[in-house]
Amino acid sequence: MTRTAAIIGGGVIGGGWAARFLLNGWDVRIFDPDPAAHRKIGEVLENGRRALPMLYDCAMPAEGRLSFHDSIADAVKGAAWIQESVPERLELKRKVFQTLQAHCAAGVVIGSSTSGFKPSELQGCATRPEDIIVTHPFNPVYLMPLIEVVGTDRNDPALLDRAKQTLRGLGLHPLHVRREIDAHIADRLMEAVWREGLWLVKDGIATTAEIDDAIRYSFGLRWAQMGLFEVFRIAGGEAGMRHFIEQFGPALQWPWTKLMDVPELTDELVDMIAEQSDAQSGHLSIRDLERKRDGNLIAMMRALKQQGNAAGRLILDHQDTLRHLPAMADPLVSQNRVVPVDWTDMNGHMNEGRYGQIFSDAAEEVMALVGADDDYVARGFSYFTVETTVKYLAETHAGERVEVHSRVVEGAGKKLRCVHEMKRLEDGEIMATCDQLMLHVSLETRRTCDPPEDVADRVAALAALHGRKG
CATH class of the missing domain: 3.10.129.10 (Hotdog Thioesterase)
Incomplete structure (x- = not known):
């Protein structure tokens, strides 16, 4: 039976969600008041249609039906899943939840793409707060598999389980965050690297291109297939993680990091970062960069698939349900x-x-x-x-x-x-x-x-x- 998803907010993230659902056979109903929404979502869908099927060695389901709607009320009609992806303003998100819950069925999973707000903040003022959870994705949603799922004590565990089951059916990996926390898990880790990067640029230690090289030619490759702790376990040798901590743990007390401090984003620093970024990749359009990114992700995930590890294992498991x-x-x-x-x-x-x-x-x-x-x-x-x-x-x-x-x-x-x-x-x-x-x-x-x-x-x-x- 065809299922229906409503996407509220059709930017890069909303468009990515639409592609992920649509290419897995769901009908997708979109509400976005932006006059350019059709074009923007169409461009994201074009990339998704090209990229996602390349991960699999068999055909994906027949594509669902895509429709655009002039109101939230029309968009959420008959939806089994509602994904909110409007701008990161708490007042706006709460207003959206009030509007859509006036028209959608009770018990429908309402996921928010928020990267920073906690679910308890989103649930405030809602008619049925128990139906609202965080389902935070990563760009591009049609390729990146991780979804951070965060709920509160107000959410029935059965609703969370149903949400995770739906996400797995889309070939995604739901990571259930046990306790709500600002910025969840992955963004907090990225924020730590981002802060260090800003200081390295500000202090003239490295350019944006050099920092990106340091990541993509070293630990970025290791993280893609083993993450953080498994990589460090290997670094501990035969004695494992305990030896690694004993050997390198004292370095955490050394003044290497500025994680608790943030450089002031002055006009001078912003100009420096922007100019270096333009010099690094300004010769490519955003669409060119997206194609380059998607091609690299496909090739790396297919390599992991051949080995049956990390994101590759996820693709193999999903492929078994399609073949x-x-x-x-x-x-x-x-x-x-x-x-x-x-x-x-x-x-x-x-x-x-x-x-x-x-x-x-x-x-x-x-x-x-x-x-x-x-x-x-x-x-x-x-x-x-x-x-x-x-x-x-x-x-x-x-x-x-x-x-x-x-x-x-x-x-x-x-x-x-x-x-x-x-x-x-x-x-x-x-x-x-x-x-x-x-x-x-x-x-x-x-x-x-x-x-x-x-x-x-x-x-x-x-x-x-x-x-x-x-």
Whole structure:
């Protein structure tokens, strides 16, 4: 059943929420009085439509319906989730909550994107404070998985659990903040680094570009896959975290940091930071920077996905809920996916090695359909590829949605031969073909053998369906 989300406030964050819901099959209703809201949200959605599907090796759900509304009352009608993303002014947020709760159903989760206010502050003056919680995202919401979920004693634990379940269904990671605190968790950590950065610029120690280099070439890479404490545990060597604290803990008393002090943001300091920032990346438009950021995030998260760690583990788990075996048909639709940015080469199109990967993934879907899946491997059997012939017929670029159509053209004894066609979904053009011969093997002897009767019968049935004798 299609679900409906209402987005109140359609800036960068609201637009990101809209993309995350919409691309996961939800209908999205938007209220934003800004005359440019259609354009701004459209640009965020364009980036989201390009980026989010690249994380997955299968098709995402059919996109939901997007609609814009002239009033909050219309936008929240029938909504199962309401996300408030208006500017960070407490009086404005409270007024929005009063208005929407006059028109939405009781018990609907109302999440606030606030980065600083505590939920108890937001709940003040509300008609039903028990329905309001903080669900603080990170930009871009359509790619960044963390959502800080913060409630109060007024919130029923069942509502919080329902909110977290919904977020997980969107491929997000809800981090339940146990006690409310200004700026929650992640922003407090970022604020600490930001303060130090401001002092380093003000004191002439480093430029904005040099500070960014210090982060992205060192601990930023480690943090992306291990966080803070796990990284320091490794730094403690075999003795672990206790030894690390014993060795480096005394340094916390040294006058290294200015965390409890903030440089005055004088016109001179603001001009210095702005000029350095312009010199660093002013040659790129904001949209160019967003594309660059999204491409980097996709490539890094896909690398973590290959390793099954951190954000990559989250994507794999979500992907399992999206993936379905192909239906018995002629041909089989063995792949339906978007080509990710990390599959392209110096010429800007898909690297030839990735054609081998997508056809290999297609063959695994065929194998799973006939019963040669993970459980079959555990029984000690599989199919090994012994020969492929790939023909490259047209360029394939990042962001294009493609399907692989597969037919079993030989399915007798030890042989399983597939012919695959990769097509651009937009116009049906055949972009590449692959003739693949696989042989059934015993994983115990690592030699060919006949498949068990159940698998052999399914292979023969597919070969017959696809017009060849089994």
